[in-house]
Amino acid sequence: MIPSILRSVVALAVTCGCLTMWADDAVVYQAAASADEAVARIEQLGGSVRYLSRTRDALEVDFQFAGEKLTDEHLQYLHALENVAVLRLKRTGVTDAGLAHVAKVTTLRRLYLEHTAVTDAGIKQLGAIKELECLNLGATQVTDDGLDAVRRLGQLQRLYLGETSVTTEAIEQLQKDHPRLSVVPDPALERRKAEASLRVAEANISRTEQALAVAKQEKEELEPQREKLKKDYEAAKKLADDARGKADAARKQRDESKRLADETRRQAEEAKKRADEKPDDQDLEKMSAEQSRKADETRRQSEEAKLAYDKLKAEFDQLQRQAESARQMSDRAERANARLQTAEEARDAAIESAAYARQRLALFD
Amino acid sequence: MVDAEFKLKRRDLLRLSSAGLLSGATVPWFERIANAGIKRPRGKSCILLWMDGGPSQQHTFDPKPSGEFKATSTSVPGIQIVEQLPQLAQCMEDIAIVRSMSTEIVGHYDAKYFLHTGFKRITAFEHPSLGSIASSQIGLPDDDMPAFVTIDAGFDKGNGGRLYRNVPAYLGPQHAPLAVPDPSEGLENLLPNGQRLDARLKMLSRSEARFAQEFALPAVGAKQAAFERAVRLMQSQRSKAFDLEEESVATREAYGDHRFGRSCLLARRLVEAGVSFVEIFHRGWDDHEGAAKRIAARAPWMDAGMAALIRDLKQRGMLEDTLVVWMGEFGRSPGDGNGHFPKAWSMAFAGGGLKTGQVIGKTSEGGKNEGGEVVERLVTAPDFAATLCLAMGIDIHQELMAPGMRPMPLVDKNAKPITELLG
Numbered sequence: 074m075i076p077s078i079l080r081s082v083v084a085l086a087v088t089c090g091c092l093t094m095w096a097d098d099a100v101v102y103q104a105a106a107s108a109d110e111a112v113a114r115i116e117q118l119g120g121s122v123r124y125l126s127r128t129r130d131a132l133e134v135d136f137q138f139a140g141e142k143l144t145d146e147h148l149q150y151l152h153a154l155e156n157v158a159v160l161r162l163k164r165t166g167v168t169d170a171g172l173a174h175v176a177k178v179t180t181l182r183r184l185y186l187e188h189t190a191v192t193d194a195g196i197k198q199l200g201a202i203k204e205l206e207c208l209n210l211g212a213t214q215v216t217d218d219g220l221d222a223v224r225r226l227g228q229l230q231r232l233y234l235g236e237t238s239v240t241t242e243a244i245e246q247l248q249k250d251h252p253r254l255s256v257v258p259d260p261a262l263e264r265r266k267a268e269a270s271l272r273v274a275e276a277n278i279s280r281t282e283q284a285l286a287v288a289k290q291e292k293e294e295l296e297p298q299r300e301k302l303k304k305d306y307e308a309a310k311k312l313a314d315d316a317r318g319k320a321d322a323a324r325k326q327r328d329e330s331k332r333l334a335d336e337t338r339r340q341a342e343e344a345k346k347r348a349d350e351k352p353d354d355q356d357l358e359k360m361s362a363e364q365s366r367k368a369d370e371t372r373r374q375s376e377e378a379k380l381a382y383d384k385l386k387a388e389f390d391q392l393q394r395q396a397e398s399a400r401q402m403s404d405r406a407e408r409a410n411a412r413l414q415t416a417e418e419a420r421d422a423a424i425e426s427a428a429y430a431r432q433r434l435a436l437f438d
Numbered sequence: 439m440v441d442a443e444f445k446l447k448r449r450d451l452l453r454l455s456s457a458g459l460l461s462g463a464t465v466p467w468f469e470r471i472a473n474a475g476i477k478r479p480r481g482k483s484c485i486l487l488w489m490d491g492g493p494s495q496q497h498t499f500d501p502k503p504s505g506e507f508k509a510t511s512t513s514v515p516g517i518q519i520v521e522q523l524p525q526l527a528q529c530m531e532d533i534a535i536v537r538s539m540s541t542e543i544v545g546h547y548d549a550k551y552f553l554h555t556g557f558k559r560i561t562a563f564e565h566p567s568l569g570s571i572a573s574s575q576i577g578l579p580d581d582d583m584p585a586f587v588t589i590d591a592g593f594d595k596g597n598g599g600r601l602y603r604n605v606p607a608y609l610g611p612q613h614a615p616l617a618v619p620d621p622s623e624g625l626e627n628l629l630p631n632g633q634r635l636d637a638r639l640k641m642l643s644r645s646e647a648r649f650a651q652e653f654a655l656p657a658v659g660a661k662q663a664a665f666e667r668a669v670r671l672m673q674s675q676r677s678k679a680f681d682l683e684e685e686s687v688a689t690r691e692a693y694g695d696h697r698f699g700r701s702c703l704l705a706r707r708l709v710e711a712g713v714s715f716v717e718i719f720h721r722g723w724d725d726h727e728g729a730a731k732r733i734a735a736r737a738p739w740m741d742a743g744m745a746a747l748i749r750d751l752k753q754r755g756m757l758e759d760t761l762v763v764w765m766g767e768f769g770r771s772p773g774d775g776n777g778h779f780p781k782a783w784s785m786a787f788a789g790g791g792l793k794t795g796q797v798i799g800k801t802s803e804g805g806k807n808e809g810g811e812v813v814e815r816l817v818t819a820p821d822f823a824a825t826l827c828l829a830m831g832i833d834i835h836q837e838l839m840a841p842g843m844r845p846m847p848l849v850d851k852n853a854k855p856i857t858e859l860l861g
Contacts (some may be wrong), residue, residue, distance in 0.1 A: 112476055121578070124479040126831050133480055138582075138676060138712070185755065209755040233755040258753045265514060266528040273510050274526035415731045422522070425738040430524055432691060 145171030169195025193219030481831030489725030491598025494775035540800020546599030556823025593721030729775030761790030
């Protein structure tokens, strides 16, 4: 009894083991009776079926993560689905034989075959998919020859031929014949762009080199003079400050003199008025004359004070300008080193940028 | 195909949504959810290049005659960018520059929040970030790969305030991002250590199952699901996407010898492997002591990395299904770029099937404060969020339940997407 149970257990274990192995290595194709079943089997392979957008019925079938588990036979599942618009077969086990099944999916708009074993022979079958807009043949064995089928696809807008041996000439010819078709990458175009980038990058180097030379010169000229320029500025500032002090004092004097002049003038006018009212009064006449004399005196003093102030103010303005100049020079000297460093960094960055641009252009040699 | 009579009441829908168990209640394919495995719409992937700190627009994508950086022509006649970005200049037909961003918020964290979520920060609750939204709306719930990944591209200056923390908020914890601390290290520091992982996992799952029985909360289930997903990732072949060594030397050189370039390359690989949203962040753009010197130093690697990414996506046929977004939380003052400047700044889109090769909006020209204000087609943060979501194929009007039983739309109701960009 025990041995037979053991045998059953072993048999069961072995079967389970086989199934597990089986699940890892290969999923055998079984025709799907319905769309639901097709979706389930596609998922079993590691693929997925999704709607393209929230509002449209079109489907995307994605086998990218199924890898070698996806074989030509499995592509028949597509025929159980409606409105498959996008099919992704990158890095799967599809071959030319599988493309026969794909060619029957006439609703396809976008087909991705990168990194698969398809060749010109298989690709030629794709001419049957009349509405195809986008075809990705990157890293496949397509050659100039295989492009013949592509020519017949009137709706094709985007064709990807990266990492293939399709020649630049063939691409140029294709683009000429089909202006609406965009071939990516277009080697001639990419080269022109790389050249344009390099030109700008090299102009940047020139510009920054020039700025660096100026900064170097400034540093050489000004740095030794830093202390002197600083002292010059301090001296100029002192002169300006002193002048300001003098000008302030003169201003006060001017204002005071003016006030006094206005006051005495008013008194003189007052005195004259009284004298005019009583023309016979000798004392009033005398006072008026005295006030008048005082008013003249103070007016003269006020005018002198004003001139004195104007002169001192002008001197101050001049010295202030000189001090500002000295400050700027001192500042330039202080920052000459920092400015040089900045200029160096800008030049180094320009060189780095150009190196990347040059590296890119080198891909086309 | 079976069309089940399967109509939930709105309240129930929203409650289920908040448990992260389901989303997308108002789409045609939902009715067929009874139908086996046709999964939610693919939408498009997104690679967000987040320049943290606020990159100066006049030193990048909106040069001015009075500015410190001069302009160069690009591969699109009439469009100019700074001459320090020569390779990007040649990618212009695949790029759309928005020069009229205007977002009011001048403080770092609040501004980062605003641009990452499309909503102003409030005290009541947190809003989900755009990456988490993408994960919940486009990502597949039971996929080997995480739907949302962030990559740390390093810093050249530790400024700009603290980094924004991407939160899934009411979308559920399973939509938090997987964080890659260093693109060169890849998944290394996420791999388990020690032996007998299977046995340990079995033990863990038994105790987790008991816990889940007692505390049947959505958060518990979600957390377990996230853990299971992490384990699945470790065991999946697709995790090889995290390994940059698989790329040729030529490719790695083209992206540039800098952490930013390596992050871009990793992002491309992750999108290829099925990740829906990758955010690369680089710190240090908060240039309060003058932008010219600093951006001159950054330009080489930013130019090489971003141009290589756009070109690589294009040549692999991935660009039409992948959005690339370059931006920060605001711009910088016109002239020397010393201060924060949310009033008028630039961001750039590439790919994603958008109408590229154009400039959206304009800032002022001439005068004392050149570039100091937007003069054409102002774009706010909600407008940007709406545009990004629509470009990815997400329904922006969908409502989900935020804390306090309040229905929240994914994007502000008043947002005006940039229709000139969308197909």
